Amino acid sequence: xxxxxxxxxxxxLHSASFGWALWCCDHxxxxxxxxxxxxxxxxxxxxxxxxxxxxxxxWFFAVVRRTAWEQRRRRWVRELLLARWSSQPALLATSEPxxxxxxxxxxHALRKALAALPTRQREVLHxxxxxxxxxxxxxxxxxxxxxxxxxxxARGKARLRxxxxxxxxx
Amino acid sequence: xxxxxxxxxxxxxxxxxxxxxRHRFAVxxxxxxxxxxxxxxxxxxxxxxxxxxxxxxxATVCALIALLAFLWIRSAQRRPEEIAxxxxxxxxxxxxxxxxxxxxxxxxxxxxxxxxxxxxxTPGASPSPAGKKVLQ
Numbered sequence: 513x514x515x516x517x518x519x520x521x522x523x524x525l526h527s528a529s530f531g532w533a534l535w536c537c538d539h540x541x542x543x544x545x546x547x548x549x550x551x552x553x554x555x556x557x558x559x560x561x562x563x564x565x566x567x568x569x570x571w572f573f574a575v576v577r578r579t580a581w582e583q584r585r586r587r588w589v590r591e592l593l594l595a596r597w598s599s600q601p602a603l604l605a606t607s608e609p610x611x612x613x614x615x616x617x618x619x620h621a622l623r624k625a626l627a628a629l630p631t632r633q634r635e636v637l638h639x640x641x642x643x644x645x646x647x648x649x650x651x652x653x654x655x656x657x658x659x660x661x662x663x664x665x666a667r668g669k670a671r672l673r674x675x676x677x678x679x680x681x682x
Numbered sequence: 683x684x685x686x687x688x689x690x691x692x693x694x695x696x697x698x699x700x701x702x703x704r705h706r707f708a709v710x711x712x713x714x715x716x717x718x719x720x721x722x723x724x725x726x727x728x729x730x731x732x733x734x735x736x737x738x739x740x741a742t743v744c745a746l747i748a749l750l751a752f753l754w755i756r757s758a759q760r761r762p763e764e765i766a767x768x769x770x771x772x773x774x775x776x777x778x779x780x781x782x783x784x785x786x787x788x789x790x791x792x793x794x795x796x797x798x799x800x801x802x803x804t805p806g807a808s809p810s811p812a813g814k815k816v817l818q
Contacts, residue, residue: 523721530718531711541717549724556727619710641707673699676706 521568522555528643532573535638536580539623543583551579566652570645573653577635625675633668636661 522529530548537543551572554560560575562568626634632654639650651661 519725522725526721526724527715527718531714534714545719545724552725553728556725616709616713618706619713622706622710637703638707641704642711669700669703672703 518555518562522552522572525569525572528569529572529576532638532643533576533580535635535642536577537583543580547576547580547583550583551576554579567649569643570649570652573639573643573645574655577653621676621679625672625679628675629668629671632656633664633671636664637668637672640665 529551530544533544533548533551534541537547551560554575555562555572562571565571626637629637635654636647636650639645639653640647645653647661647665648658650665651658654661656664
């Protein structure tokens with residue numbers, strides 16, 4: 513794929529990628545932007561290369577997820593070291609989720625319900641419903657087997673429905 | 683996958699409860715996409731290449747440290763061979779001579795008939811010619 517075509521493809525994916533980065537960073541907008549920029553840099557510098565084994569979206573989402581994980585780990589180590597040197601407790605959650613991202617009550621309720629789910633279930637549901645990927649594609653992004661992804665999808669869906677119904681009854 | 687296929691795929695979930703979830707996620711997506719930053723602001727190469735230079739520097743330093751550590755470990759392993767330490771089996775007590783009894787050589791060697799043997803290893807003891815006998 514030509515560099516310009518590649519750039520165009522990623523630009524088309526940009527808002528979806530930002531959405532995925534947001535979810536990988538627990539809806540912290542600044543972190544999501546940082547992660548997405550780091551993922552783009554990986555592509556630009558050749559640290560992440562698309563080999564065509566999966567779709568571009570699947571591949572790039574996996575890059576974003578890995579980058580978010582690396583950033584989280586780096587931050588955790590840095591804060592742990594700082595806490596040790598300054599003998600003060602580490603502040604692992606540096607910033608709160610950005611509430612302004614969803615203005616409607618519906619969106620807010622969904623985010624709240626999703627926050628109560630285990631990470632894997634939340635990720636599968638996001639990729640399938642939000643990003644409109646198939647379960648197989650979601651499994652590739654998350655680097656898990658199809659069977660595992662199906663299980664997370666089914667359990668997450670049931671739990672999410674129950675949580676939303678519970679929220680509606682209040 | 684097209685939307686039509688997605689909605690008809692039972693695995694994907696074409697049933698009503700799934701549509702409800704899909705609708706809610708779509709609302710959320712629309713809201714969040716409004717806050718997405720411009721692509722051009724994030725898609726930009728790093729200014730210069732100091733990071734790459736730093737990487738090379740860090741790699742060289744690491745390699746040097748590893749080499750020095752290897753050499754130090756090797757020299758430390760050689761050291762015991764070089765240092766001459768008396769073996770415990772070679773050591774002799776200064777009072778060992780007290781345990782040497784006269785004539786103990788007689789008990790260690792089988793005498794040969796017709797031959798004399800002078801046993802004069804015990805310090806201060808000299809064989810007396812009168813004591814020499816030919817064993818018949």
